[in-house]
Amino acid sequence: MRPILMKGHERPLTFLKYNRDGDLLFSCAKDHNPTVWFADNGERLGTYRGHNGAVWSCDISRDSTRLITGSADQTAKLWDVKTGTPLYTFNFDSPARSVDFAVGDRLAVITTDPFMGLPSAIHIKRIARDPEDQTGESVLILKGPQGRINRAVWGPLNRTIISAGEDSVIRIWDSETGKLLKESDKEDGHKKPITSLSKSTDGSHFLTGSLDKSAKLWDIRTLKLIKTYVTERPVNAVAMSPLLDHVVLGGGQDASAVTTTDHRAGKFEAKFYDKILTEEIGGVKGHFGPINALAFNPDGKSFSSGGEDGYVRLHHFDPDYFNIKI
Numbered sequence: 001m002r003p004i005l006m007k008g009h010e011r012p013l014t015f016l017k018y019n020r021d022g023d024l025l026f027s028c029a030k031d032h033n034p035t036v037w038f039a040d041n042g043e044r045l046g047t048y049r050g051h052n053g054a055v056w057s058c059d060i061s062r063d064s065t066r067l068i069t070g071s072a073d074q075t076a077k078l079w080d081v082k083t084g085t086p087l088y089t090f091n092f093d094s095p096a097r098s099v100d101f102a103v104g105d106r107l108a109v110i111t112t113d114p115f116m117g118l119p120s121a122i123h124i125k126r127i128a129r130d131p132e133d134q135t136g137e138s139v140l141i142l143k144g145p146q147g148r149i150n151r152a153v154w155g156p157l158n159r160t161i162i163s164a165g166e167d168s169v170i171r172i173w174d175s176e177t178g179k180l181l182k183e184s185d186k187e188d189g190h191k192k193p194i195t196s197l198s199k200s201t202d203g204s205h206f207l208t209g210s211l212d213k214s215a216k217l218w219d220i221r222t223l224k225l226i227k228t229y230v231t232e233r234p235v236n237a238v239a240m241s242p243l244l245d246h247v248v249l250g251g252g253q254d255a256s257a258v259t260t261t262d263h264r265a266g267k268f269e270a271k272f273y274d275k276i277l278t279e280e281i282g283g284v285k286g287h288f289g290p291i292n293a294l295a296f297n298p299d300g301k302s303f304s305s306g307g308e309d310g311y312v313r314l315h316h317f318d319p320d321y322f323n324i325k326i
Contacts, residue, residue, distance in 0.1 A: 004042035013306025030054035070096035151197035164194040209235035243300025245275035250291030
């Protein structure tokens with residue numbers, strides 16, 4: 001499995017996202033310029049210029065016409081995917097971290113970081129069909145969690161919002177009333193900050209990764225813990241195969257700790273686990289620093305990883321990957 005190395009970012013990667021058709025891959029990094037690539041050969045299509053800070057996450061509308069990005073420059077931006085034109089800028093009083101389109105692309109959830117005495121918050125914004133009609137007002141603002149919220153995504157039928165972050169608690173909120181519906185159990189839950197959250201293709205369950213060196217699989221409606229995957233280093237990114245029962249985890253130490261420990265290349269690998277049996281089935285080496293972002297192509301035949309080293313590595317699976325037996 002020879003990876004395609006995509007060098008387009010000057011700084012560490014933060015997030016990767018495929019569009020629904022799986023022909024485009026969007027990457028976010030600390031270098032202010034979200035980038036779009038062809039997902040089959042890794043060729044760079046273009047960049048989205050306009051942010052003045054690290055871009056933490058992005059999401060792409062179902063029809064691949066709109067991109068939304070959240071940045072440390074205290075804005076979230078809507079872009080025209082094809083032309084790269086910024087369509088609208090949502091301004092906040094603190095850095096915007098996580099962005100996620102609702103099913104139907106009429107709403108988006110955007111989280112903001114704690115900043116200068118302001119707590120973290122979850123904002124629900126209406127997304128207009130016509131950029132001319134777009135406004136910046138929030139339909140709803142949710143507050144409560146201590147520390148930074150690292151991810152917030154929509155639950156089934158857009159009725160709920162699932163958030164997770166530094167206080168290591170997963171919360172389910174009612175997206176209409178803003179009421180807190182459920183919190184993850186202290187016993188079952190993560191013991192350290194949650195770095196990442198990824199939903200299954202059918203939206204019935206989701207996976208969280210944490211600095212406590214584990215990833216956990218949860219039921220999206222009941223928040224019941226289904227499985228736990230244990231690894232030997234902090235988890236920064238998680239993804240689930242849409243095709244096979246495979247879970248992939250990426251991570252490594254915090255960038256500041258890398259120099260003090262051993263830094264052999266390949267220490268930073270994407271590890272594959274059997275989703276049901278929770279056993280490790282393999283790893284993909286290559287990054288020269290912690291893995292910060294992972295994404296599966298919607299067809300399940302390739303995946304990509306983004307690292308602290310500024311590279312995106314695109315892997316098309318060999319035929320024998322589809323016949324792994326445990």
